[in-house]
Amino acid sequence: MAAVDRSIHILKKPGYFQGTFLAMGSPCEVLSGTDDESLASSLFDVVASEAWRIEDKFSRYLPDNAVDRINRSDGQSVEVDDETANMLDFAASLHEMSDGRFDITSGVLRKAWVFDGSDRIPDDGLVQSILATVGWEKVAWDRPTLTLQPGMQIDFGGIGKEYAVDKPAGLAVDNSNAPMLLNFGGDVVATGSPGNSSGWQVGIEALESSARKADRVIRLAQGALATSGDARRFILKDGVRYGHILDPGTGWPIKDTPRSVTVAADTCTEAGMLATLAMLRGADAEEFLQAQDVQFWQQR
Numbered sequence: 001m002a003a004v005d006r007s008i009h010i011l012k013k014p015g016y017f018q019g020t021f022l023a024m025g026s027p028c029e030v031l032s033g034t035d036d037e038s039l040a041s042s043l044f045d046v047v048a049s050e051a052w053r054i055e056d057k058f059s060r061y062l063p064d065n066a067v068d069r070i071n072r073s074d075g076q077s078v079e080v081d082d083e084t085a086n087m088l089d090f091a092a093s094l095h096e097m098s099d100g101r102f103d104i105t106s107g108v109l110r111k112a113w114v115f116d117g118s119d120r121i122p123d124d125g126l127v128q129s130i131l132a133t134v135g136w137e138k139v140a141w142d143r144p145t146l147t148l149q150p151g152m153q154i155d156f157g158g159i160g161k162e163y164a165v166d167k168p169a170g171l172a173v174d175n176s177n178a179p180m181l182l183n184f185g186g187d188v189v190a191t192g193s194p195g196n197s198s199g200w201q202v203g204i205e206a207l208e209s210s211a212r213k214a215d216r217v218i219r220l221a222q223g224a225l226a227t228s229g230d231a232r233r234f235i236l237k238d239g240v241r242y243g244h245i246l247d248p249g250t251g252w253p254i255k256d257t258p259r260s261v262t263v264a265a266d267t268c269t270e271a272g273m274l275a276t277l278a279m280l281r282g283a284d285a286e287e288f289l290q291a292q293d294v295q296f297w298q299q300r
Contacts, residue, residue, distance in 0.1 A: 006052060008044050012037070015195050019044035023051040024059065024161050026185025033179040033194030043172050047182060050168040058087070058156050060107065067154060075150040077140075085143050087156055087163070094159070094273060095136045101280040103136050103248035105148075107155025112251070115233035115244040127251040134248050162226055162272035165189050169268075181220070186227045189268050193221040204262050204297060205231065216297060218264075226271035228279045229260030229299070245279045256283035260299040263289065 011018045017040035019030040030047050032040040057066050066084045080088065094102040108130055112122040133151040140147040148154070161184060169182050169189040179192030181200040193199045199221035206215035218225065230243035242253040261278045265271035274292055278285040289296045 006048075008048050010037075010041060010044065017041075017044075019048070021048045021051075023048070023184065024055050024164060026161070028185065029181075029183045031181040031183075031194070031200065033192070034176075036178075039176060039178060043176055043178065043180065046171050046175055047168040047180075050171055051164050051184065054160070054164040054167060057083075058160050060153075060155050060157065067156065070146060070148065071153040073146075073148055075148065077145050077147040079144050080146060081144070087159065088141060088146060088154075089143065090159060090269075091154075091156070092136065092141060094277070098277050098280055100136070100248065102158065102277060103134065104154045104156060104158065105136055105139065105152055106134050106246055106248040107157060108133055108151075108153050109246050109248075109251055113235075113244070113246065113253075115230075115235055115242075117232075118235060119237040121235060121237050121242070131251045134251070158276055159269065159272065161185065162187055162268040165224070165268040187268050187272060188220065188225040190220040190222055190224070204260075206299075215299065220264075223264060223266050224268040224271045225262055225264050226268055226275050227260060227262040228272070228275040229258070231260060243279075245276075247280075254280060254282045258285050258298040258300050261285060261289070262297045264295040 005022050008019050008021045016031050016033045017037060019040065021028050028051060030044055032043050034040050056062060059065065060067050062068065066080065070078050091104045109127070112126045112130055114120065138149050138152065165182050165184045165187045166189060169180070169191055172180050173191050179194050182189045188202055190200050199219035202218045202220045202225060204216045204218065204227065233244035235242040243257055245254050245257055246252065247254050257279050261275045263271045263275045265274060274289065274294060278289050281288045286298060
């Protein structure tokens, strides 16, 4: 296995320090509104270490972690710790809230679908064969014991990254009152405004911008933003764009979704949950978000 880069790069900016590192396959940026480099460095260590801990524990790509042990259980019951149980409880509540649209067992469909911008559409026979191992209703979950049917797997990708932003942000607040902004691949949390400003400037990326220009700039003083969309994960075939949000009932991409949905909420977990549930509603995404009484932006 290739060596993993676990370094943090620190730069001094006017009025704050910037720390960058890689985690969960995404560029991660942390801004600390302090002139104390030692404090900023220690906060970056706290944030990055917690993000890496969560990645090591819950990434489906890593061997012998909590998710891997579940996915290799082959029908045997697995007892999980409290943190993993909390994730499973949350996933179960989202499955119920979404009428089955949110399903952490649907990750196995990646065996058929590769959203790499190509025009490769999988054979429907393959998709249907994989669907036999999809369905949270087939799972026996009696905290702390989980039993998957043989061939089934779980994937926390739909909720894990947001959790991995909120948890380090909470630890940073426990360690200092310096205002901070965490941006993990577009999932953002702010713990306060830097200096005398009204908030950190956060851009929502334009859909077709190769230079990653912002479609909109938001001032974020406290709270979180999360975005769900198909800017980088899609298939384009005969002029039809297939986004990476899959329907666990059919195994195929949900039709008529917005290209991008960004939601503001108190926590990144809440914002990410609402953005994902909106995308799962397809053409009804805007109606769903309006009913939640939250601030949101969408691009179609």
